[in-house]
Amino acid sequence: MSTSAVPVASGLPPSLESARSIVWPLLEERVRALQPDLAQVCLYHLGLTDGGGGTSKLVRAGLMMAAAAGLDLPPREVGTEATAVELLHNSTLLHDDIIDDDRTRRGQPSAWSAFGVPLAVLAGDAMQAAGLRMALDSGDRQARLAADAISLVLAGQTDELMLSEDPAASVAQFEQVATRKTSALLECCLTAPALRADATDAALAALRSAGHHLGIAWQAANDLEDIWGDPAVTGKPARGDLKRRNLTLPVLTTLAADGPAGTRLRQLWRSADTTATHLDEMAGLIEQIGGRQAAQDLSRHHLDQALNYVSHAGLTAAGTDELRTLFHLIVHRTT
């Protein structure tokens, strides 16, 4: 299927339709080849058990397919590296739920709460190894790019873990965490097809910058979603980060505020209370002090930057449009 094909029933943009038709079968085949118990955990995590067709939109694979199309490469040509990136990304999700003690993912019990920590640790490890092995199948440079990206993601997750113990964290620190935790793999998705197409250094740099800003915009939107999102859309319980007192962007822009609202917010923050009433009051204060607006502004700013960079990457007009559509969809997810 070409990215220019009209999406059929799903209403998805063509690149996500391509990701669905090309990457899901590769992903499922690769995961089914794992040790059977590991395969079971991974299939469950991906939503491929009980006749499920997969619960992820494969956004990263979609970005790769869109970038490929914009470089006049058939999407199928980046199928292997797109699958590799999805394996790597999902390896971090499997472990992230253990790290964050998250019991729910995509509306169902997370893998570790369904299968136990030992199997979930091993399944994440196996997915990382399979992802890097698969990246190798698409070539040396692709494998280096993927390995470097996943190393940055892990560094960013660690930065974030440490940040959550540092109440003096600033917006700059948030951006630094997001740059590694979220942007690194998106940059890889956008630049891998460019490497394959022997694009110019200028095009590579523009795509890298687009991925960089997209990641920060997305992370800011995620942070907003935790507090004001609809659990039916996010697939996660409301206000998990707030409950765990993770220093998300709306929080860290308000926690040091002057005045009675700031004082009250700090008081609530330091208490161990996680009831809905308590969290409601916190959310109200964060909004009142301006944390919601600040995060929205930051997300918008970086989305604009990402859109701007991708428009100057020398891609085909159709490819540029498709990537711009995806960027909007990713940052303002509606399904």
Add this chain to the structure above:
Amino acid sequence: MSTSAVPVASGLPPSLESARSIVWPLLEERVRALQPDLAQVCLYHLGLTDGGGGTSKLVRAGLMMAAAAGLDLPPREVGTEATAVELLHNSTLLHDDIIDDDRTRRGQPSAWSAFGVPLAVLAGDAMQAAGLRMALDSGDRQARLAADAISLVLAGQTDELMLSEDPAASVAQFEQVATRKTSALLECCLTAPALRADATDAALAALRSAGHHLGIAWQAANDLEDIWGDPAVTGKPARGDLKRRNLTLPVLTTLAADGPAGTRLRQLWRSADTTATHLDEMAGLIEQIGGRQAAQDLSRHHLDQALNYVSHAGLTAAGTDELRTLFHLIVHRTT
């Protein structure tokens, strides 16, 4: 330093001396380049904090250096892949302690019990990614070999986890688990230098078989060590596997025994008691029924096979001798 250099103060075989002088600095340099909190966990795990010179004997790197020397390659030429293999191996150790709920490793608190599960999960992930990235630096084929090996190790760890819930497990199943969990990386260590030296298919096959049998012999010896080893030597609390009712080789060869000893053993096994008296009685029964002897015999049989294969791999006489010395040292560790 060449492997033919006389070891200085340590009394180590030349290949382990080479591993020490070549691989420790590379390993430390690579780990120090990680995100600082991850670096701290990894340095701690490796025994490189507080002026420590590293607590591992780097057996896998040593095997690689010995095989290299036997193929007339300078040990330094396999330094990068040897470091990669040690990173990969240690990534599995970091996670294995979480999986097994082991609080002690090499005589000190395990990484997760010192730093918490989140950081230990991330540190293991980062070591795996760094290991595969470093394997890439030594070439495409080396990276494939390492990625395939680590995937097998993870499969074997999972097999073992499942085995521990299957009281009908047989010796054949034990061998199958060890083949993946323990042998896979040893095969990689012995064959990687042969790939680099463009050795014949026959030599590659002989080295692979040597690694295969060495892994089974080693795993059997490890299983014996858990029950009858000296914690001062193993660095782990005595009888951890027995406490957790893990189906090690001496256990699975005796658990189905006829007669009153077998009946009593099954009774003790099914009880939740983990006191020293209880474990002593179990160990006594296992020995009485013949589990100790059976495991010793199996370990010896596979060691003999490994020694035989390595003697027919077409290596230099000095290289063959060195590998035979290492094989003995690994299976019958004395320090």
